[in-house]
Amino acid sequence: MSLLQIDNLQTHFFTSAGVVKAVDGVSYAVDRGEVLAVVGESGSGKSVTGLSVMGLIDAPGRVVGGAIRFDGREIAGLPNAEMRKLRGARIAMIFQDPMMTLNPVLRIDTQMVETILAHRAMSRSEAWALSRDTLGRVGIPSPDERMRAYPHQFSGGMRQRVAIAIALLNKPDLIIADEPTTALDVTIQAQILHLMQGLVEEERTALVWITHDLSVVAGFADRVAVMYAGEIVEEARTDDLIAAPRHPYTRGLIGSVPSRNLRGRRLAQIPGGAPPALNRPEGCRFAPRCAFCTEGCERPQELRDKVRCWRAAELPEYAEALA
Amino acid sequence: MVFVIRRLLQALFLGLVMSALVFAGIFAVGNPVDILIDPDATQAERARLIAQLGLDRPFHEQYFIFLGNLLQGDFGNSFVYNRPALTLILERMPATLELAFAAIVIAVVLGIPLGVYAGLRHGTPGSQAVMAGSILGFSVPNFWQAIMLIMVFSVMLGWFPVSGRGEVGTFLGIRSSLFTLNGLHHIALPAINLAIGHLALVIRLARSGTREVQAQDFIRFARAKGLSEPRIVLVHLLRNILIPIVTLVGMSFGGLIAFAVVTETIFAWPGMGKLIIDSIRMLDRPVVVAYLIVIVVIFIILNLLVDLLYSLIDPRIRLDEARQ
Numbered sequence: 001m002s003l004l005q006i007d008n009l010q011t012h013f014f015t016s017a018g019v020v021k022a023v024d025g026v027s028y029a030v031d032r033g034e035v036l037a038v039v040g041e042s043g044s045g046k047s048v049t050g051l052s053v054m055g056l057i058d059a060p061g062r063v064v065g066g067a068i069r070f071d072g073r074e075i076a077g078l079p080n081a082e083m084r085k086l087r088g089a090r091i092a093m094i095f096q097d098p099m100m101t102l103n104p105v106l107r108i109d110t111q112m113v114e115t116i117l118a119h120r121a122m123s124r125s126e127a128w129a130l131s132r133d134t135l136g137r138v139g140i141p142s143p144d145e146r147m148r149a150y151p152h153q154f155s156g157g158m159r160q161r162v163a164i165a166i167a168l169l170n171k172p173d174l175i176i177a178d179e180p181t182t183a184l185d186v187t188i189q190a191q192i193l194h195l196m197q198g199l200v201e202e203e204r205t206a207l208v209w210i211t212h213d214l215s216v217v218a219g220f221a222d223r224v225a226v227m228y229a230g231e232i233v234e235e236a237r238t239d240d241l242i243a244a245p246r247h248p249y250t251r252g253l254i255g256s257v258p259s260r261n262l263r264g265r266r267l268a269q270i271p272g273g274a275p276p277a278l279n280r281p282e283g284c285r286f287a288p289r290c291a292f293c294t295e296g297c298e299r300p301q302e303l304r305d306k307v308r309c310w311r312a313a314e315l316p317e318y319a320e321a322l323a
Numbered sequence: 324m325v326f327v328i329r330r331l332l333q334a335l336f337l338g339l340v341m342s343a344l345v346f347a348g349i350f351a352v353g354n355p356v357d358i359l360i361d362p363d364a365t366q367a368e369r370a371r372l373i374a375q376l377g378l379d380r381p382f383h384e385q386y387f388i389f390l391g392n393l394l395q396g397d398f399g400n401s402f403v404y405n406r407p408a409l410t411l412i413l414e415r416m417p418a419t420l421e422l423a424f425a426a427i428v429i430a431v432v433l434g435i436p437l438g439v440y441a442g443l444r445h446g447t448p449g450s451q452a453v454m455a456g457s458i459l460g461f462s463v464p465n466f467w468q469a470i471m472l473i474m475v476f477s478v479m480l481g482w483f484p485v486s487g488r489g490e491v492g493t494f495l496g497i498r499s500s501l502f503t504l505n506g507l508h509h510i511a512l513p514a515i516n517l518a519i520g521h522l523a524l525v526i527r528l529a530r531s532g533t534r535e536v537q538a539q540d541f542i543r544f545a546r547a548k549g550l551s552e553p554r555i556v557l558v559h560l561l562r563n564i565l566i567p568i569v570t571l572v573g574m575s576f577g578g579l580i581a582f583a584v585v586t587e588t589i590f591a592w593p594g595m596g597k598l599i600i601d602s603i604r605m606l607d608r609p610v611v612v613a614y615l616i617v618i619v620v621i622f623i624i625l626n627l628l629v630d631l632l633y634s635l636i637d638p639r640i641r642l643d644e645a646r647q
Contacts, residue, residue, distance in 0.1 A: 056546055088549030095547075100540035105562045105637050114558075115548045150638040166548065 001072060002029035003206045004053065004174055009066035009076075011045075011052045020277045022048040022061070024230035027303075030223075032173065033204040035197075037217040037238070039253070040227030043274055046210045049227075050176045052076075053208075054093050055083035071173065089119040092167035096179040098159035102151035108135070108162055109147040115169050131169065138165040139195060157188035161195070168199060174206045181216060193220055215257050218242055226250050229275055229285040233308040246312045248290045284309070327627070334623040338616060342393065345615045346386050354378070355606040359402050376402070389612070398616070399609035403602070408613040412595060416617075418488055419587070419594030421500060423579035425510050426517035427572060434522045435568065438529020439556065445534060453526060460523030469516045469589040476512060483512045486591035513590040517583060521575045528571055532564030539563075565636050573629035577622040 011023035023045040030036040040046045052063050053070075055078065068076040075086065087093075095101045103111060112131035116122055122130075128147070135143035138161040151159060160180055167175055177196070181189040197220060200207045209221060217224055217238060225235040226249065234247040245251045255268035272289040281287055283298035290297070292315055301308045309315075360372055373379050377388060392399060398409040437457075441450040477485045488509055491500050500506025536542065537560065545559045584596035591597075595614065602610040633640045 054547055056543060084549050084551065086549070087547055093544075093547040095540055095544055097540060101544040103541040103545065103559050103563070104639060106558070107638075110558075114550060114554065118549050118551065118554070152639050163544070166544075 002031045003071055004208070005029040005067075005069040006049070006053065007067040007069070009049060009052060009068060010064050011048050011057055011061060012064050013061040015060055018278045021230050021280075022277060023052060025066070026227070026230070026232055027066075028225050028232065028235065030174070030206045030208055032206050033201070034223070035200060035207045035209060035221045037209045037211060037221035037224045038227060039211055039214055039217060039224055041212055041274055043229075043277060044227040045230040046212075046227045047178050050093065050178050050208060050210055053176060054087055054091060055080070056087075056093075085119070088115055088172075089170045090172050091174045091176065092170070092172040094160075094163050094167050094175065094177045094180045097183050098156050098163055098180075099183070101163050102159060104151055106150075107147075108149055108151065108154075112147070112162075112166055112169060115166050119170050131165075134165045134169055135162070137199075138162075138168070139191075140165070157184055157191065160184060160188075160192055164192070164196065164199075168203075171203060172205060174208070175200070176208045176210070178210045179212065180209075182211070182213070189216070214242075214253050226253065229280055230277070231285065231308060232303065233286065235306045244317065246307045246315070247286075247309045248292050248315070249286045252289075252291075326630075330623075330627050330630070334620070334627075337623060338619055341619045342390065342612065342616055343386065345612050346389060347382070349606070349608050349611050350382055350385075352603075353606050355402055355608055357606075359605075393616075398613035401602070401607050401610045403605050403607045403610075408607075408609040409617075411598065411610060412614050412617055415593060415595045415598050418500075418592060419580055419583055419596060422510060422513055422517060422583055422586070422592060422594060423576055425514035426521065426579055427576050429514060429518035430521040430525050430575070431568070431572060433518075434525025435529045435561075438526040439533050439561070439564070441526065442530040442533025442537065443556070450530075454530070457523040457526040460526075461520045463519070465516065465520065466585050466589060468519060469513075469586055472512050472516055473589070484509050486589075488593055513586050513592050516590070517579055517586050521571075521579070524571055524575070525568060528567050529564060532567060533560060536560050536563045562636060566633060569629055569632050569636065573625045573632075577618075577625050580621055581618045 006029070007027050009023055009026045010021065013020040013022055022043075026045065026049050028036060028038070038046045038049065048057070048061070051057050053068055053075075055075070057063060063076050066076065067074060070086070070091065075083065078086075102108075109128060109131060112135070113124060113127045116127040116130060117124070120127075132143045132147050135146060140146050140158060140161055146154075151162070154162060160183075163180070180196075181192050184192065193216065196207065196209075199205070209217075211217065214224075219238075221238045223235065224238050224241045225232050226241075226247065227233065228249050234241070234245070234250045236246075241250065242254060245254050249270070252268070252270035256270065258267060270289055275281060275285060275288070281298075282300070284290070284293075284301045286309075287293045287297040292311060294311070296310065299310070301310060304310070305312075355376075356369070356373055356378060359376075360369055364372075370379075377385060380388070389399065396409075398407065400406060401408050401411055404411060437453050441453040444450045473485055476482045488500050488506070491506060500510055542555060542559060545555045550559075580595070582596070583592075583594060584600055586592065587594045587596040588600070599611065599614045601607075602614070
């Protein structure tokens with residue numbers, strides 16, 4: 001039994017224009033000490049899946065179906081008061097933009113201490129000391145001083161470190177990181193990745209790393225789930241996925257990552273754009289952009305052997321296709 | 324500190340400009356001699372009085388004499404009461420200040436919770452009722468509303484006195500009707516009347532601020548931390564919506580002090596507003612000028628306080644740097 005197990009999750013948004021099926025039957029699982037990367041482009045539903053786990057879907061959105069099992073307990077549809085006890089304590093979340101996630105008018109120590117006091121019976125001074133130590137652990141120099149600073153006195157990378165420290169405060173079992181490095185410089189990205197990797201290993205925390213950047217995933221995540229138009233189209237071990245992607249969309253994604261081996265060649269791209277959430281193709285959702293599309297692709301696709309493509313087995317090997 | 328000094332110098336300059344404008348303005352309005360001197364007075368008497376008041380001198384001379392006296396703290400004597408103008412104004416000021424203060428307190432204490440509620444529960448009947456009320460609040464003409472309040476709550480229901488200030492109590496050396504029950508009873512209606520328009524504005528600002536801040540990532544992050552809803556609203560949201568409200572309250576307070584005239588007149592509240600209207604009618608130049616300068620000083624002080632409050636509320640605002 002995995003720590004987090006999502007089964008056929010459906011999160012829909014009921015707008016005046018129609019029902020947006022942002023997450024349409026997503027299943028994945030992640031275990032302690034494991035890093036699962038959820039990859040997809042904007043609007044693929046990867047963030048909404050994460051927010052659904054947190055119970056942070058705002059109206060007009062709602063989890064309409066499926067199960068979210070956390071540590072053996074069903075948490076989808078849990079009353080808010082119950083959910084609040086899990087949030088920030090056993091499941092923590094880190095968001096994309098470190099400029100926006102810290103409250104600009106509150107000092108760092110206030111924002112850290114409140115996170116501890118919301119969940120644990122601890123004196124204010126103990127909570128303060130724990131916060132300071134955690135700030136030190138995420139690599140912020142002179143944490144004693146920095147505790148009293150305001151968010152605008154930190155750089156972007158340092159702010160994300162603070163956000164990570166806040167997520168770590170209550171030693172969560174699961175961290176959901178929603179594109180935490182996207183807004184950062186590449187050098188800072190690498191630092192944050194390295195930091196997270198170390199922390200997750202130390203504490204055996206399960207980590208769901210949501211990103212649109214496949215190049216971040218390699219060497220970091222244990223497994224990758226690729227999302228497209230509200231569905232998972234492929235899931236595999238990271239090495240396998242990168243060496244031999246099976247779904248045409250995954251192939252396209254990997255083909256479009258610049259790499260040294262392909263110097264001088266034109267960078268491949270996937271033609272077209274993701275279908276609008278209100279008007280998705282009836283059959284395979286990727287069919288209109290797929291180079292391998294044939295008759296039979298107008299049927300809805302099942303996830304078979306962790307790939308959502310009925311032709312996956314008969315498509316040419318990825319390595320061959322490249323050559 | 325540099326900021327405060329610079330602001331005080333600005334204030335001084337502003338006061339100077341203001342005094343010249345007011346002096347010239349009231350000079351243009353009319354000659355007080357026509358009203359002050361008995362029409363039956365002999366020519367010699369007239370000439371003596373005019374010379375005594377200094378009204379025979381050219382305009383600029385009159386202004387510089389006035390300015391010279393002003394620098395010594397002398398605003399001149401009222402033509403009508405023959406008492407120092409400043410004393411007259413300061414005597415009336417507490418009544419106006421307490422009225423304005425009570426009105427602001429009502430506007431803020433009711434307005435912020437109602438506005439935040441309307442913002443958080445956007446689209447619900449409760450929120451729509453609050454917003455409809457706020458539109459009504461600043462659409463209804465103040466004088467009519469005052470008369471209605473008196474009619475309903477004083478005349479028909481008999482809950483509140485019709486007019487006047489009531490007993491004055493002393494607390495920490497301040498004399499105000501806010502410190503006696505009878506005084507509070509008297510101030511309730513005029514304060515509510517003054518408050519309603521500003522209450523409506525505070526509600527709208529609090530609501531739009533709430534809706535804006537609510538959508539920010541840091542609120543979502545606060546939820547993700549597992550904070551309780553009251554903590555998120557009272558600590559994370561409230562401080563972020565305060566800046567526009569503080570601005571409004573600062574400006575409103577000045578406005579309430581300066582323009583409480585209508586309410587003071589209707590409720591026979593013995594404040595500065597009543598005094599200034601009478602003085603303008605009598606062309607009592609020293610009182611009008613002194614009053615306007617006092618108002619300017621009040622506005623300057625309020626502005627300064629508002630700016631200082633900004634930096635307390637939002638650490639990103641650093642006053643000294645911002646002005647360079």
